[in-house]
Amino acid sequence: MGPSSLLVLIMAAVAFSAGGIAIAKILVKGTKNPQKGQPYECGIPTVGKTWIQFNVGYYLFALIFLIFDVELVFLYPWAVVVKQVGWPALIDIGVFLFILFLGFLYAHKKGALKWM
Amino acid sequence: MWSLSNIAGITQTWLNATFNPTIALWSEFVIVGVLVIALFAVLGLGLVYMERKVAAHIQIRLGPNRVGPMGIFQTTADTVKLIMKEGLTPDGSDHFLFNLAPFVVMIAAMLVLAPIAFAKNFQIWDINIGVLYVSAVSSISVIGILMAGWASNNKYSLLGAMRSGAQIVSYELSVGLSIISIVVLSGSLQLSDIIASQQDGWWIFKGHIPVIIAFVIFIIAVTAETNRAPFDLAEAESELTAGFHTEYSGMKFALFFLAEYINIFIVCAIGATLFFGGWMPLHIGNWQGFNQVMDYIPSSVWFISKTLFLIFLIMWFRWTFPRLRIDQLLNLEWKYLLPISMVNLLLITVMAIMKWHF
Amino acid sequence: MSQLENKSQNSFPGEVHPVPGGDVVLTRLDDVINWARSNSLWPLTFATSCCGIELMSVASSKYDFSRFGFEVARASARQADVIIIAGTIVNKMAPVLKRLYDQMPDPKYVIAMGACAISGGPFFYNTYSVVKGADHVIPVDVYIAGCPPRPEALLNSLITLQQKIKSGYTREQIKAG
Amino acid sequence: MNEIPLLHILFVSTALFFIGMYGFFTRRNIITMLMSIELILNSVNINFVAFNKYLYPDKLDGLFFAIFIIAIAAAEAAVAIAIIINLYRSHSSIDVEDADELKF
Amino acid sequence: MTNDELKIKLTGLFPSVTFEEGGEWVNAVVPFTEWKTIAQQFRNDPNLKCDYLFCLTCVDWKTHLTMVYHLTSTVFRHNMVIKIKLDRSNPEIETVCDTWRTAELLEREVYEMFGVKFLHHPDLRRLILTDDFEGFPLRKDFEDPVNMIKL
Amino acid sequence: MIEEIARTEQGDMVINLGPQHPATHGVLHLVITLNGETIKKVEPHLGYIHRSIEKMCECLSYRQFIYVTSRMDYLSSHINNHGSALCVEKGMQIEVPSRAKVIRVIMDELTRIASHELWWGAMAMDTGAFTPFFYAFRERETITDIMEETCGARLTMNYIVPGGVMADLHPDFQKKVKEFIKLFRAKTDEYNELVTGNVIFQNRMKGVGVLSKEDAISYGCTGPSARGSGVSCDIRKLYPYEVYDQVKFEEVIENGCDSFARYLVRIREMYQSIGIIEQLIDNIPEGDFQAKTKAVLKLPKGEFYSRVETARGELGVYIVSEGATTPYRIKFRSPGFSNLSALDHMARGSKIGDLVAMMGTLDLVIPDIDR
Amino acid sequence: MTANQIIFYLISALVLGSGVLAVTTQKIFRSAIWLLFSLIGIAGMFFWMDMNFIAAVQIIVYVGGIVVLIIFSIFLTQQSGNQMAKPVRNRVLFSTLAVLFGFAFTFMLINQHRFSASSDKLVEPSISNIGMRMLGSGEQGYVLPFEVVSILLLAAMIGCIVIAIKSRPEEK
Amino acid sequence: MTPGEYIKNIVNGVKSLLTGMKLTGYYFMHPKEIITEQYPETRPVLSERFRGEVVMSHDEKNEHRCTGCTACELACPNGTIKIITKFETSPEGKKKKALDTFIYHLELCTMCNLCIVACPTDAIKMAQNFEHSVYDRNQLTKVLNKPGSKLMEGVE
Ligand code: SF4
C-alpha cells in the first residue's frame, strides 16, 4: 500500500482512541465534586500558579540538539551512497563532522553541556 | 505454505476479483485498519502481561496468575476497567490540548507501524525512506508529551514533560547515528533492502565490534527515548508521582500506557530489523544445509522472537537498574554516547568502504 | 473460601436490587465490567503509618498481591481504583485523604486497614488529633481489623472487596440491606 | 497527483505566506513573530518543492533548495531563540514594544 | 568529668546557676534572663563543649512551665540537664537555634505544644498541628471535648 | 500558604512533595522551592500523623504505655519498647534477669537488621530500582517469621514488658535464628552486586547530600545518619545498656559525609548486628525471663531518662513522675526528628532526584517524627 | 473528485486553517501547537507530492526540533497559560487589509503566469539520487553548499552558546 | 579527564551494570527461587502465639472461665473490652457477681496481649484467626461469651 496507508493508520488510531474515550463518556457516570477538578499534588492544594515561567537548563540542550539534528538529516543521504562513492564521501563527511565536532568541543568547553 | 504474505496476497486478489476496484480498495483499507487496531490491542495486552511476568520472575514472585489460566486475562481485565473508568479533565487545564495529547501520542505510535516488516513481504507500506521515516515520525510523540504535561496545569506534569522533552530530543541523536551506521553498511534506507542485505548473516555478526557498539548505543538510546527505566525520569514515580500523565485517568491514561508499550515494540522491531535481520532466518555464510533448516521456521516467528528478545532486554534493564538523575542522563548522552557513536560511525564507514565486513 | 461466601451472603440479605436498565445484554455487560473492575484494582500508594509496612509486605514476593493484579500501585490518585487506608488518619490528614478520594475518578473503592483506619484503634481514647475512624472522612467499603493485619488478612480483604464488586451492589444497597 | 493543478498548490503557499505576514504584523510577542516567520519560510518551501515536481521533474534543485532552507531555518531559529531568551533575561519582557532599544 | 566536678565547674562559671538533686545527671537551673549567654558558653567553653543538644522539651507544672534542655559534649561525653522556669501565663525565652541548630524544629514543636514563645526564633510557626487548632495540647489544663474521648 | 507565595521570587516554583507521595515513606509533607530543577529550599511540614502519643501516655499506666511506643518507630518497635521499659526499670530499680537481657538484645539486633533491610529496599526504590525491594523483603520475612513465633506479632511486638519479656523464647528460636544467619550471609552479597557496586547508584549517591561532622552534631543527628559523617554516637558503645558491654562489636563510622557514606554505614551495621547475634545466640543464660514485679507499677517522684540506639539513632525516653501510676509527663526524643531537621541544609542546591535519595539515606519514619 | 484530490484539499485545509489559528490564537502555547499542525500538514503535502525525503526532513527538523525549541522558550519566557496582549485594533485592521490586498495582488500575478514543465524526463527523488547529487561536485552537485552548511551550523552553534552563556544566571 | 580514564570509566561502569543484570537474570532463569505462597489456597500455618483476636474459650458444655472480675478491662490500654456484670444468686442463696456480656471491640484491639496476661483465670486467649474483613464496621464489635453460657464449675 502506498502513502494512503498513512491516512488509514491515522484513522485507525483516531477511531481506537476516540472509541475508547467515548465508551467511558457514555457509560460511566462520575460523581462531581469541587475538588475533583483541582490539580493533583499529593493531596495538598497547589501553591502558586503552575504556568509560571521558570529557569530550566533544558533549552541549551535543545539548542544544540537542533544543530545536530540538521546534521543528522544530511547524514542520511550520505550514508546511503557512501559505499558507491567510496573515499571521497568519507572525506566529505569527515570535513563535515569535523567542523561540527569543533562546535561540540566548544560547547563542551564553555560548559554549555553542563547541567545548570 | 501458510505465510502471512501469502494470506495477504490471496486476500488482495480475491478482493480485486470479487469487487470493483474502489470497493476493493476501501475494503482493503478497512481490513488494514481493523488489523492494526487488533494488533495494537494484542501488542498492548501482551506486552503489559509480559512485563508483569518478567518483573515478577525477576523479583522472585509469581505475578498475575488468578485471572484466567496463568493470569493471561489480567491485562484484559485492566483494559476493560480502564475503559470503564471515568475520564477526568481537570478544571484548570487547557481542555482542548489536554484531550488532544493522547491522540497525538497514539497517532505517532500508530504511524510508525507503517514500514515495519512483520514477515517476508508483509509490510503495510514499504516506504523508500524507511528508517528515516521511523525516526521522523517517532519524534512527534515528544510533542504529545510536552502537550500533555503543559495542558494538565500541574507542576509535576510540567516538570516531567520538560524532562522528557530534553531527554527524548537528546537521545534521538544517538539513535539516529546508530541507525545511520547500519544504513552505511546496507546502502539503503528502505527496510526491505536492509533486511535483504542481511541474507547471508545479520549485521550484528557481520559487522565486527563497531556494529556491536552501535547496537549497544542503540539499545541504550531507545530505552531512553521510550522513557523506560532507568531513564524514566519523565514519570519518575518516586520523584514526580506520575510525571507528565499525573492528571490523566481512565482511557486517556490507558492510551499513554499503551503508546509506551507500542513504542517499545516499534523500537525493538526496528532494532531487530537493523541488527538482527528482521524476519530473515539465521543464515551462516554458505552452510547450505543449516540455512535451509532455518528457512523452515516461518519468517514471522523469526521477527517476533527477535523483537521479543530485545523487548525482554529492555525490561531486564528496567527491573535491574536504579534511575539516573536528570543531569547524569544528559551527561551520558552528550559526553559518552554522542562522541562515541560519532567516532563509531566513522569507523564503520571505513569498514564499509574497505569491505572489511563479511 | 466457603467462609467468605457465607459472609458475603450474610451481608446481603433481602431482595436483589436490579441494576438500572437491566435487560439481558446490559446485565451481561455489567457482569463483564464488574469482573474487570474486581480483577484490576489498582491501589493508591497511600500509607500513613505502621500498617503501611504490612501493605509493603503484601507487595513483597512472599505474599505478592500481583497475583490478583493489584500490583500496579499508582502514585497518582487519578489512576487509582482503591485506597487502602493503611494507618492512622489524624485531623490534619483528614482533608488530604478526602481530597485524594475526591480526586479519584469513579468508580472507586476504599479499604480501611487496621484498627486505626477503622476506628482510631489504639489512639481512640485520650487523643486530641486522631480521627476516630476513616469512615468519618470518606465512605469505606471493606474493613479489615488487626493492628496491623497480617498480609494475608489484607489479601483477604481484597478478595472480599472483589466479591463485593462482582456482586454489583453499591455501598448504599448493602447498607439498606 | 497531476489531477491537482500547480495553481492550487501555489494558492496554498501564497495564502500561507500572507498568513505569516499577518502574524508578523499583528503579533507583539517575539516568539510568535518567530513562528510567523517559520510559516513564511515554509510557504517558500512548498513552492520550491512544487516547482521541482511540476516544472523540472528532471532535476532535484528545488528539493535541495528546500533542504538548505530548512537547515538555515533551523540555525536561524536556534540563534533567534537564544537572542530572545537573552533579551528576556535583560528586559524580562519579550514584547516588541518594550524592546525598542535593542542594545546588547 | 563526674557530676560533682561538673557542678563545681558550673558554679564557678555561672554564679546564678542553682542545682536540683536527683536524676543521674547534673540538673542545673538557670534563670531565663541569662539563658542566651549561658547557652553560648555551654557550647563554646573549651572545658564544657556541650555541642550536642539531644533533647529539648518543656514540662507543665501547673504553676509554671519548665524548659528542659539535655546537653552532651561529644568531646568529653558528659551529660547535663538545664532547666529554666518560665512564667505560665506569658512564657517567653530566648531561642537557642543559632547555638544548636537542631533547636529550630524542636522549639517550634514546644511553641505549639506549650505556647512558649521563643524570642528571635527565625521562623516561629505552626509545625505539627492544624492551622486552626486552639490551645496548647500538652499543657495539663488542655481540654478538647470534641476530639478527646476520655477513657 | 499565602505567606509561601509571597516569599517566593519570580521564576521559582513551589512544589508540594507529600503528604501522599511514594518517596516520603508515609506522610511527610515537604514544601520545596525550586528554581528550574534546583532546590532552593526545603521546608518540612509535619503533623500529618501526629497522634498525640505523649498526651495519651499521660493517661496510661506504666505497663500499658509501652504498646504505644511500638507504634512510633514501627520499624524498630522492639527497640522502642526496650527504651521505654528501660526507663521504667530505671525508675523502679528492677533488676532484669540476665536471660531477659540477652533475649532483648538479640531481638533488638534482629529488629535492627529487619529495619535496615527494609530501608535498603525502600532506598533502592527511591532511586528507581524496584527489584532490591523484593530481595530485601525476602530476608526480612524470615526475621518477621522468627519474631512472630516468639513475640506473637510481626511488626508491633509489644514483647518487652517492664521487668523482662512477655514470654519465653519459642523452642525453635535458636535454630531459626541460626538458619537466618546462614541465609543472611549467603544473600547479602547480592545487595552489593545489585546496588552498592552499581555505577548509576554510586553516581546518584556520591557527593550528594553532604552533611559535615560539625553540622551533624549541631543538627543533633544520630544513628547511621550521623555516623556517615564521622560522628561517633552509638549509644550501645557510649552508654552501654543490657549486655552490650559484654559483646564484641564495632561502631561503624564512615567519613564520607555524603549519602553514600550513610548508605555504607547501614550496610555494614547489618553485619555487626549479625555478629552480635552470633555471639549471643548460643549463650542465652537459663533462668527467668521476667523479674517479679508488682501488678501495678508506681514510679517514684523524679525524672528518668533512658537512651537506646534504634535503627535510626538515639531514642530518648524522658519520664517525669509524680509518684502516680501514670507518668506525669513523658517525652520521646525521636531520632528522626533531628535527622529531618538537617534535610533542608543538605538538600539546598541539589535536584529533586537527589532530595528523594537523601530522604532515603536519612531513613525517615514519619510517625517517629510526629509522634 | 478522486481520493488523491480529496486528500490534497484536506491537507491544504489543515495547513491553512491551523496556520490562521497559529497567528490569531491568544494563548501562546496553543499557538505553537497550531503551528505544529500547520508544519505537519506541509510535511503531509510533501508526502502527497511523493517527496518522501523532504517530508521526513520537514518533520525531523521542524517538528522534532524547532517546535520543541519554541515550546521550551515559551516555558522559559512566558506565563504560558495567560492570554497574550491583544494586538492593537488599528494594527489588526491595517494588516488585514494589507495582507488581503497583497495576497490578491500576488495571486493575480501568479494566476496570469503560464507555467510549463521544462521537460518530461523524470528523476526519481529517491534518496540515493539525492545522496549522489549531494556529494557530486559537477553540475547539480551540492557538495560545496553541503560543506558550507556545516560551517553555518558551527557558526550558529557558537553564536547560540555565546549568547546563551552570556545570559546564564550565576551558578551557585 | 584523560582518554584513558574515560575508557576505564566506561568499562567499569558497564561491568558493574552487567553484574547486576547477571543477578536479576539468574533469578529470572530460576523459577524455583520464587517464594510466593498463594494465600487463599494455602493458608499459612501460624504459630501458637500469633495474636489475631481475643476469644473466650468455651468447652462443650458451653461453659467459660470468666468470672467477670474486669481485670482485663482495666489492663486493656484502650478500652477494647467492656464487661457487663450481673448479680447471680447461687444455689446457696448467696449473691455473686457474674459475667453478663463480654463485649469486645475488635476494631479497637491492638493485639497487645495485656488482657490475656492480666486475666487471673485464663478465661480469654488469643486466637490465630486473622480474616476479619467485613463490610460494616459494626460487625467487628463482638460478644465473646456465647449465648446461654455459664461459668465453669470450680473457677473462682
Ligand atoms: S492499626 Fe495498629 S499497626 Fe495499623 S496503623 Fe494503627 S497502630 Fe499502626
Ligand code: SF4
Ligand atoms: S489485646 Fe490489648 S487491646 Fe486487645 S483487648 Fe487485650 S488488652 Fe485490649
Ligand code: SF4
Ligand atoms: S476475662 Fe479474665 S480478666 Fe476478664 S473479666 Fe473474665 S476473668 Fe476477669
